[in-house]
Amino acid sequence: MKRRAPVRHRKDRSGRARLREVPVAAANDQSGDRRTVLSFVLARVLDLAAVGGAICIVLVLLAVLLHITLILFRTGSMAPAIPQGSVAVVRETPATDVEIGDIVTVDRPGDAPVSHRVVRVEPQGGESVELTLRGDANPGPDPRPYEVTTVRLVLFHIPGLAPFIAGLGRPPVMIGVTLAVAALVVWALWPRKRARTTEGETGEETQESGRDVEPVDGSDAEDRRAEEAEPR
Helix, strand or coil: CCCCCCCEEEECCCCCEEEECCCCHHHHHHHHHHHHHHHHHHHHHHHHHHHHHHHHHHHHHHHHHHCEEEEECCCCCCCCCCCCCCEEEEEEEEHHHCCCCCEEEEEECCEEEEEEEEEEEEECCCCCEEEEEECCCCCCCCCCCEEECEEEEEEEEECCCHHHHHHHCCHHHHHHHHHHHHHHHHHHHCCCCCCCCCCECCECCEEECCEEECCCCCCHHHHHHHHHHCCC
16 A cells, blocks of 8 residues: 655635645655565575475485485596486385396495496395496496495486585585575565555545545535636
8 A cells, every 4th residue: 555645735716725646656666666576586585495395305205205315426436327426316225136237326334335337246145145346437346346135226317416415415505594494484474564544634545547646525626627727
């Protein structure tokens, strides 16, 4: 609701006081435009935050229900099949289901996991399997085989996404994102002040031709015609 226009009093030939309209639409429109742009930007940021939250929820559900997780390829040992900086989607799989040529991730006690291609499979009885792995870019196989019961099988990969995900995992970034999202949520849920409408001495406000108009008494039409006919 636009604010009430300031009003000036003039006297016509009959001596009665009349009200003249003072346009204030331009100032109201400028402030309204600024508020509209800010609201639009903040709304889009909230949309992005909501999408990011939905993605996180989906990833957690996939990890818990289907044992699907992400692996970051920080080196180029699997290039050109999987370039350095790629993110791979992997699924936990029994080692007995692994075949030669599969790309798997195996855990190494006391060291980082390794993600290489299977070049040899030797069953060890029961669910245990001994796997020999080799990186596509390496001159030879890994120094020793891995005896495992489960592995993480690479389903597909996305090149170039690893630096972005690794950056999001840094504590300063996580704290900043958390605070920013919390501030946006508070802003979105904060109660807004509603404009109050008041009734003036001469009646209610009406809007005509982009201006705030203060109505006058019933003889307004005659007064207006007399004013227009008055020589200037």
